[in-house]
Amino acid sequence: MREVEGRAAPGRADMSPAYDPLATEARWYAEWERRGYFGARPNSGRPPFCVVIPPPNITGRLHVGHALNNTLQDIVVRRRRMQGYETLWLPGTDHAGIATQVVVQRELAREGVDWRALGREAFLERVWAWKERYGGEIVEQLKALGFSCDWSRLRFTMDEGLARAVRVAFVRLYEDGLIYRGERIINWCPRDTTALSDSEVEHREVEGELVTFRYELADGSGHIDVATTRVETMLGDTGVAVHPDDSRYRHLVGRRVRHPFTGRLLPVVADEAVDPDFGTGAVKVTPAHDPTDFEIGQRHGLEAVNILTAEATISDAAPEEFRGLDRYAARKRVLHRLEELGLVVKVERPYLHSVGHCYRCGAEIEPWISGQQWFVAVDRLKGPAKEAALDGRLSFFPARWVHAFTQWLDDLRDWNISRQLWWGHRIPVWYCRDGHEFAAVEDPEACRVCGSREIEQDPDVLDTWFSSQLWPFSTLGWPERTEDLEFFYPTSVLVTGYEILYLWVARMVMSGLYFMGEVPFRDVVIHGLVRDPQGRKMSKSLGNVIDPLDVVRTHGADALRFALARQATGSQEIPLGMEYIEAARRFANKVWNAGRLVLSTYEGGAPELPPPERWTLTDRWLLSRHQACFEEVDRALEEYRFSDAAQALHRFFWSEFADWGLEAAKPRLYEGSEGERRHASSVLAWVLERTLRLLHPIMPFVTEEVWQRFGAGPSIMVAPWPEPHPEHRDLEAEARFGFAEALVAEVRRFRKAHGLADRVPLTVRVLPLDHQRSVLLELGAEIQRLATVASLEVLEGPVDPAGSARLSVDGAQVLVPLAGVLDVEVERARIRRRLEEVEAEAARSERKLANEQFLARAPAEVVEREREKLAALKEEAAALAAQLEELGGG
RNA sequence: GGGCGCUUAGCUCAGUGGUGGAGCGCCGCCCUUACAAGGCGGAGGUCGGAGGUUCGAGCCCUCCAGCGCCCACCA
8 A cells, every 4th residue: 555655666576477456445445535536626717627527316236337428527527637727527416317217116116105105295205215325325235336527516306506506497487488388298207197298209000000080970871981090089189180172072071970889979070180191091190199189189178078088097087988098908898899880991010110219217108188398499509509509519429419419409399397296396386276377496484466365387297308408507506606516617518428419418508508598518429329239229138238336346346447448339229248348357457467467677767768769769769659549549539439539549559559568668678788778678668657657537447556666756647648749749769760670570470370389499591672771770679579580680681591591571581500400392382372372462453554544643652652662572482482482483 | 112331351341532450259379577457479350232423432312131229100
């Protein structure tokens, strides 16, 4: 624990060969928290950066979707903090009206208690108790993943301040005429017995039946056939509608048909809403149970007969023989009775059609008239939101979401905000005995209009999303003008899944603009849903669920975070399996072990580079590649391309820094002079230390644990984001080092082709092209080490190649003397294979260069490159052919 | 009905008009003192199909097929 105390003792004496996340992560999180690194202070003099968390429901345990969402936020937030912003990540939880109420109802049911019988107050006490018990759990789970939220500002959508914000918002909308009450047809969930907004209804294709049945004209002079997928609703039919231009039915408009069960006379009306091409072209009208029919009914003065109870059983408004039946039983019964009466024309089954379902419980939604409901009029809200999305005040990542966003706003209809629940913000409207109605922020004692003390508050509560839409400013203290609100609003970024783009994001934008006059956030980052590697939803029954907390225990939070970031492309699905997390864990281990190597040779202290004039070719190559990595990571994170950033880091760290940089440095580290060792070590340390900082937002723990040992500061969390060094980009060095890489790879391949174990000492003699000579002189020791070569000779001029295998690398000739050892047959095969490749490529190149159009129209440099390539290929082919000849292979 | 996205190695996915990549999986060799949670090498692709633009197309355009998602008052 020494390193936790502040300045670490450098070195790796205490570093075990295997990284142990379990021993590291919780310790560091507690330490960061203790030091107050997560806390933000307004008006610190630094520029503000603020993210509000999409508040998890208090019903939930942390699942992998939360892990993804918050990992991405933490990456953004940690980077900004390192960049010097006054960074606030504001956490909180959501009361989640329906979801929570249902969970508690179920808990009560298990105890044999009916929640309705309990009464409103006692029930709410139970829910609050539930919240106290489980509401904090998810917070602990978020901490286990390393998320750097400012926990001192933790909010809950029903805490005192937010409750006040909800009331102020409601009253203002009410007084501005944007909230109204009306009796309209709404979406009703018969299981949760509440209304839902349009956005809370999920449409799913189901196999049902399409029943065509007959209404006889009241005077017996004919009939009219109608089709329906919900035949039970005919119990509430009060009319039949046809299209006004439909000549087949024009003579029937104005006449009446007789309802077979109720005896009611139903007028035939003409209405534009009818599609003459569907079914029979005539439609039964059930104003109480279908939105279109409701409107038709309104236009033609048809009665709305509500034949369903709140639980979707047949009500007393229907004929006695059907009363009390469940809606599905009624569907069968009505069909059966119609058949008995000979009125069924046909039944198409199965008939695929779309049916609305409750987004919470999955029950089929009934369009229903449930008495008075509250609505938000959206016409004056949606315009400004759309404008903000189009004029750039709001930016979407990926940008394509802007279309979905604006299109949704275009189609948006008034928002039903009243819920027939007990858990939630109660609607702040009171009614007095004399029928007066008023809204108030504070609980009133008397009627605002007549002073009567006999007042009653509206029994309904508000849609959960009504409070959620205020989240970016209510959490900062609104309606008070707090320091936090002044400093941090508008917030900087919102990171969320696309599934709540409409439900939540769009409404925050509308309300932010309305109440604050400003967008609630500048950037909207939309990510996909986590799926299993086969693209299936994670579910218990499939056994493919990944529990983030299990992963933290077995692989570490860093591994989970990296795997998620690595997968987080802009696509709608994010495949994740344990094998991805395994790979990420191995990466964390790689980081740890690269740290061990570098630290074992390093003196400690903030790494410093030797002066540029002393840089070796390897140094220049490594620094150039590191700068390329920096640029890629920095740009990717700037644009919220998390996957690109993670991949760039992985590739650089493993394939470049470790596989080549560290391996190439070993001769100097182990066998070089003291000066060489120090030099090599300080370059590696400099690159590693900076790379750790680049990686820290994604993998905070392992980077901190290694970084501490440099003794370069109190914590990587508060270390600055690396500054760019464009002058380190050195394409010439990369090209020259590339020759060494190619030479090493060719020798390795040769070794493998002949099955020569690393133990067998190889001598390699190279006749380089002029520009390659210095590379060999500078990198001789590195090349020997990397290619496991005992002796590397640089030739001055042509040498008799007899008895040697001959390789070709970028035009350089490479001889591997192995007289007597070489298996001639294998060598012949190797050469023949290579020759085929070279000849095929040369042929392709020749064809291209024979094309006059290519010569005329392609850029000169492309043509030149092609010429050089062909020349090299031809040279190599000739050499290969000559060798074959010598080997007598024919 | 409208809209969006996807189709590239066995799997999951990157890919900026100029010789097709990664991770995982597979085959082979190696316990080399950072790491066997590793190293090295290898196999494996007519880039969904058909046209078009271009000197040149995985990439740009059109059409087609399949898959996924969102929206919609398909009774």
